[in-house]
Every structure is written in C-alpha cells, then in structure tokens.
Amino acid sequence: CARPDDDTPRLAFADLLDDDGDAAHAHFIRTQVELAGIPEHDARWARCRQLNPSVIRGWGMAHTFPTPLPDGFRPCGHQDQFRRGFPWLVGALGAEAVVAGGERLLELAPIQAVSFDDRARPDLRALADAPALARLRRLEFTTFPLDADHLRPLVRSRHADGLQ
Numbered sequence: 001c002a003r004p005d006d007d008t009p010r011l012a013f014a015d016l017l018d019d020d021g022d023a024a025h026a027h028f029i030r031t032q033v034e035l036a037g038i039p040e041h042d043a044r045w046a047r048c049r050q051l052n053p054s055v056i057r058g059w060g061m062a063h064t065f066p067t068p069l070p071d072g073f074r075p076c077g078h079q080d081q082f083r084r085g086f087p088w089l090v091g092a093l094g095a096e097a098v099v100a101g102g103e104r105l106l107e108l109a110p111i112q113a114v115s116f117d118d119r120a121r122p123d124l125r126a127l128a129d130a131p132a133l134a135r136l137r138r139l140e141f142t143t144f145p146l147d148a149d150h151l152r153p154l155v156r157s158r159h160a161d162g163l164q
Helices: 008-019 023-036 043-051 053-057 095-108 124-128 131-135 148-156
Strands: 073-075 089-092 113-116 138-141
Touching: 008 023, 023 043, 023 053, 043 053, 073 095, 089 095, 095 124, 095 131, 124 148
Parallel strands: 089 113, 113 138
Antiparallel strands: 073 089
C-alpha cells in the first residue's frame, strides 16, 4: 500500500497464494501484472480477452477486497476496479467517507481511485483538505455535472497534484 506501483510485493503475494492453494487468485495477479506492462493492442491482450476475460475484468475477485471497508466505501461495479491484481478503485457514498476514512482505506489496499455516487453534490472543500487525496490518482463524479466553480477547491488543494 505504501508503494502502490511496485509489482514486486504483488508477485511475492501471488507466490504465497500459490503455496496456500489459491492458484486462481495467484494467476489473476500475475496476469494483470503482465498485461499492465504491455500495450493493449499486443496479441497477449487479445488472447486474454478471448480466452479469459474475467482476468481483465476482475469478475469473481470481489472477495479480495479488504473487509470491512471503512464506512462510506464499497466495491464498485466498474470493470476496472482492479489493477495489477489488486483493488484499485472503490466507490464512495460522499466526500465525507474520504475525509473520515480515506487514510484507513489506503492502509488496507493500494487504492488509487474513488468513484462518487453522491446524489447530493459532494463537499469538495472538505475533500480538498483530506490528506488521503494526495495518494489518489483519480476521482470520478458520475451522477451530476460539475463546473469550474465547483472544482476550484480541488484545483487549489495542496493534496491534489497528481489527480485526474
């Protein structure tokens, strides 16, 4: 979790899973790590899409999310909720979840993206002040429009340098 882009601990964990008899989970991690290092037009991607799409999508891997997640977080139904074999994207019910439980979440898994499904517009000022924001790479706001005035607190946040 401290080095979410480092594949060495991921592959070591896959070896431990193999030793413990969880070959499917180990295969999922190794395949996602391999695919992450090659362009999507490579023949290995095409073969994987055709023969084993669940390795790309993460179908059947929801059980690998840490439990319990901090209050206000949940696994997403997105197809790209896993990257390189580990949870990468979680859903948040609101900005308050990141403010209150973001640091704890980032200790549990190498999460780098949060998708908000907040029917009421999230409090972006509070989110902008959350230290956990500095370790995230992407925020998704899917159910409401945001204009420049709404996003200004995030743009000015000292924690938002690497965000998309």
